[in-house]
Amino acid sequence: xxxxxxxxxxxxxxxxxxxxxxxxxxxxxxxxxxxxxxxxxxxxxxxxxxxxxxxxxxxxxxxxxxxxxxxxxxxxxxxxxxxxxxxxxxxxxxxxxxxxxx
Amino acid sequence: xxxxxxxxxxxxxxxxxxxxxxxxxxxxxxxxxxxxxxxxxxxxxxxxxxxxxxxxxxxxxxxxxxxxxxxxxxxxxxxxxxxxxxxxxxxxxxxxxxxxxxxxxxxxxxxxxxxxxxxxxxxxxxxxxxxxxxxxxxxxxxxxxxxxxxxxxxxxxxxxxxxxxxxxxxx
Amino acid sequence: xxxxxxxxxxxxxxxxxxxxxxxxxxxxxxxxxxxxxxxxxxxxxxxxxxxxxxxxxxxxxxxxxxxxxxxxxxxxxxxxxxxxxxxxxxxxxxxxxxxxxxxxxxxxxxxxxxxxxxxxxxxxxxxxxxxxxxxxxxxxxxxxxxxxxxxxxxxxxxxxxxxxxxxxxxxxxxxxxxxxxxxxxxxxxxxxxxxxxxxxxxxxxxxxxxxxxxxxxxxxxxxxxxxxxxxxxxxxxxxxxxxxxxxxxxxxxxxxxxxxxxxxxxxxxxxxxxxxxxxxxxxxxxxxxxxxxxxxxxxxxxxxxxxxxxxxxxxxxxxxxxxxxxxxxxxxxxxxxxxxxxxxxxxxxxxxxxxxxxxxxxxxxxxxxxxxxxxxxxxxxxxxxxxxxxxxxxxxxxxxxxxxxxxxxxxxxxxxxxxxxxxxxxxxxxxxxxxxxxxxxxxxxxxxxxxxxxxxxxxxxxxxxxxxxxxxxxxxxxxxxxxxxxxxxxxxxxxxxxxxxxxxxxxx
Numbered sequence: 184x185x186x187x188x189x190x191x192x193x194x195x196x197x198x199x200x201x202x203x204x205x206x207x208x209x210x211x212x213x214x215x216x217x218x219x220x221x222x223x224x225x226x227x228x229x230x231x232x233x234x235x236x237x238x239x240x241x242x243x244x245x246x247x248x249x250x251x252x253x254x255x256x257x258x259x260x261x262x263x264x265x266x267x268x269x270x271x272x273x274x275x276x277x278x279x280x281x282x283x284x285x
Numbered sequence: 286x287x288x289x290x291x292x293x294x295x296x297x298x299x300x301x302x303x304x305x306x307x308x309x310x311x312x313x314x315x316x317x318x319x320x321x322x323x324x325x326x327x328x329x330x331x332x333x334x335x336x337x338x339x340x341x342x343x344x345x346x347x348x349x350x351x352x353x354x355x356x357x358x359x360x361x362x363x364x365x366x367x368x369x370x371x372x373x374x375x376x377x378x379x380x381x382x383x384x385x386x387x388x389x390x391x392x393x394x395x396x397x398x399x400x401x402x403x404x405x406x407x408x409x410x411x412x413x414x415x416x417x418x419x420x421x422x423x424x425x426x427x428x429x430x431x432x433x434x435x436x437x438x439x440x441x442x443x444x445x446x447x448x449x450x451x452x453x454x455x456x
Numbered sequence: 457x458x459x460x461x462x463x464x465x466x467x468x469x470x471x472x473x474x475x476x477x478x479x480x481x482x483x484x485x486x487x488x489x490x491x492x493x494x495x496x497x498x499x500x501x502x503x504x505x506x507x508x509x510x511x512x513x514x515x516x517x518x519x520x521x522x523x524x525x526x527x528x529x530x531x532x533x534x535x536x537x538x539x540x541x542x543x544x545x546x547x548x549x550x551x552x553x554x555x556x557x558x559x560x561x562x563x564x565x566x567x568x569x570x571x572x573x574x575x576x577x578x579x580x581x582x583x584x585x586x587x588x589x590x591x592x593x594x595x596x597x598x599x600x601x602x603x604x605x606x607x608x609x610x611x612x613x614x615x616x617x618x619x620x621x622x623x624x625x626x627x628x629x630x631x632x633x634x635x636x637x638x639x640x641x642x643x644x645x646x647x648x649x650x651x652x653x654x655x656x657x658x659x660x661x662x663x664x665x666x667x668x669x670x671x672x673x674x675x676x677x678x679x680x681x682x683x684x685x686x687x688x689x690x691x692x693x694x695x696x697x698x699x700x701x702x703x704x705x706x707x708x709x710x711x712x713x714x715x716x717x718x719x720x721x722x723x724x725x726x727x728x729x730x731x732x733x734x735x736x737x738x739x740x741x742x743x744x745x746x747x748x749x750x751x752x753x754x755x756x757x758x759x760x761x762x763x764x765x766x767x768x769x770x771x772x773x774x775x776x777x778x779x780x781x782x783x784x785x786x787x788x789x790x791x792x793x794x795x796x797x798x799x800x801x802x803x804x805x806x807x808x809x810x811x812x813x814x815x816x817x818x819x820x821x822x823x824x825x826x827x828x829x830x831x832x833x834x835x836x837x838x839x840x841x842x843x844x845x846x847x848x849x850x851x852x853x854x855x856x857x858x859x860x861x862x863x864x865x866x867x868x869x870x871x872x873x874x875x876x877x878x879x880x881x882x883x884x885x886x887x888x889x890x891x892x893x894x895x896x897x898x899x900x901x902x903x904x905x906x907x908x909x910x911x912x913x914x915x916x917x918x919x920x921x922x923x924x925x926x927x928x929x930x931x932x933x934x935x936x937x938x939x940x941x942x943x944x945x946x947x948x949x950x951x952x953x954x955x956x957x958x959x960x961x962x963x964x
Contacts, residue, residue, distance in 0.1 A: 186402045190395045192297045198388040203308035205380035209372045211358045220646040229336045231657040233404050240418040241426045244336045253611045256445035262358040263452040264634050269362045280632050283708045394680040428469045433544035434604050441612040444589040448619030451582045
């Protein structure tokens with residue numbers, strides 16, 4: 184197996200996630216796209232880890248575990264914010280959440 | 286070797302297709318289910334990369350917890366399932382161009398840098414692998430080399446816990 | 457089976473040696489956060505007014521005290537800087553400097569928050585808890601000797617801040633700012649993470665010392681991956697520091713967030729971003745200076761120009777200060793771009809002075825806004841000199857300091873960064889910084905004029921302004937620092953000079 188096949192898969196998923204964040208306006212869907220980006224980074228981390236020795240492999244895996252944890256925390260807080268907006272406006276449309284301009 | 290490459294091909298195709306459907310589908314619940322497919326494929330990729338603990342955590346935390354959280358989010362913010370109003374904003378074209386541009390740059394950089402470098406072959410027994418880079422070694426590393434990051438993660442989770450309660454509780 | 461037998465079977469994990477004194481500031485801040493949660497959950501009656509704020513301020517003061525002890529240790533010629541916990545944290549003058557800056561940010565913002573929370577009917581320990589945890593995250597970023605730790609520190613800082621931005625749940629602006637900050641923040645930290653992965657792929661390590669060692673020892677044939685990593689890291693750090701073009705969130709979030717939280721964002725969070733930027737780029741990537749300096753140069757120019765020009769067209773004072781904080785970030789970047797010891801020292805002096813200036817500025821905005829956190833327009837400041845002469849004078853000091861008028865710390869801060877740029881032969885950048893300083897002076901004068909000049913008879917008086925004790929103390933400290941350091945800067949300059957970040961190999 185080539186290293187690049189994993190890295191390029193990661194890059195493709197990263198870009199799909201970027202597209203999702205930019206093109207979606209539903210708050211929950213934007214959150215999902217961010218998760219996709221974090222996942223693509225994790226593939227990179229674990230794959231890069233395989234290239235080095237044992238210490239590098241462990242660094243990659245441990246880092247990926249931390250990223251998964253951070254992603255979980257981020258989703259928790261993110262959904263709390265989405266719910267907060269929804270309760271007051273009955274919308275999760277990010278384009279409509281735009282009082283402040285200038 | 287060939288078996289692994291075929292497996293990778295299937296996984297890569299399914300994860301990319303599911304990811305594309307996830308960011309284009311008109312149904313929020315379907316998007317969450319496509320996300321499950323992506324996450325599952327990524328977990329299988331970790332197994333190909335000999336990172337079985339990460340794969341299991343991916344299944345447990347992502348599919349077990351995060352996707353369920355998403356479905357709760359969908360449920361709490363929408364009364365009816367199925368087709369709803371517009372989910373995309375009007376910048377789809379711009380977003381696609383940006384994403385393709387980034388992909389082009391990333392692809393060029395990666396191909397230029399790594400070319401066709403092969404992943405090293407690990408001819409070790411399961412016990413050897415566990416002691417050097419498997420679950421046992423990862424566990425040891427978390428509590429030795431990565432003790433401080435591990436503790437920082439616990440602080441982060443505390444902050445997220447307090448924060449989510451602050452935001453989500455009713456007055 | 458007895459317990460002894462059970463334990464005997466467990467293989468002992470070789471936990472790393474931890475220097476407790478070095479981690480004391482972090483432990484104090486996190487411990488205080490837990491203490492606040494405990495107090496609020498164990499006591500049935502509401503504790504005395506201001507208990508939470510006092511505990512927060514005391515914890516920050518203790519953290520600064522332990523930092524003082526550490527300072528004596530790391531600046532001692534024989535002992536010097538060291539790493540602890542298996543090379544995860546560096547303890548050097550730089551870390552200690554930022555422990556002090558961020559703790560000051562926590563303490564001053566907590567003093568502002570005390571009355572604010574009561575005024576808005578939000579009293580409780582949560583904001584202080586989040587502030588302490590967020591500050592601890594920022595300190596972790598400043599001390600980090602590993603990109604994993606940088607990332608986790610940044611996330612701790614950010615996640616707490618997303619919630620703090622939306623803390624005033626009843627105000628639509630506050631909720632909106634939380635949403636915007638969260639979406640853009642999570643997006644930018646994903647970029648940062650991808651950048652870290654690239655650096656890891658290119659150098660084979662996440663440890664800053666090992667990365668620096670690798671870059672010094674090896675000449676890379678293809679630098680694409682490394683440069684891609686630099687660019688992605690700059691997106692992440694630039695976002696937190698609100699540098700253009702990653703600044704789009706700043707005006708909305710600064711305007712919408714509760715004003716004491718804005719003060720915290722502009723002081724502690726920005727300081728942490730620059731801490732990470734300085735340690736990672738200036739120290740770790742020193743070998744590839746010529747590759748990243750142009751990037752920072754471009755970002756600095758954009759930040760200076762956009763910040764000062766767009767500030768002028770605003771009518772909301774909080775929004776004006778948001779744009780002015782963007783232009784201040786540009787000035788600090790001028791020091792970073794120099795990538796010399798002098799530049800770093802100038803940037804550190806700037807960060808410390810700016811912390812006091814901006815907390816003072818948003819402190820006055822907190823008081824003037826009145827109940828509901830609503831009066832942020834320029835008209836709320838009309839004739840403030842007649843209603844509240846002391847407060848108007850205080851605000852004038854902060855505004856003049858931000859404008860860079862001599863005899864204030866703001867003037868020296870600008871003077872040092874521009875001097876560092878000139879010495880590093882970045883003449884064009886120095887010139888642009890000076891011009892943008894002139895442009896933004898107009899903005900600050902506009903507010904001063906509103907406070908002093910336009911108080912004709914018959915004009916509608918603005919809302920009544922009350923100065924509570926906590927905020928008064930915070931403002932007093934900020935004014936004292938701004939003026940005293942503006943006149944006698946030697947000691948602070950001396951500290952900043954000795955706080956240059958060092959990068960030590962992990963030795964593992």
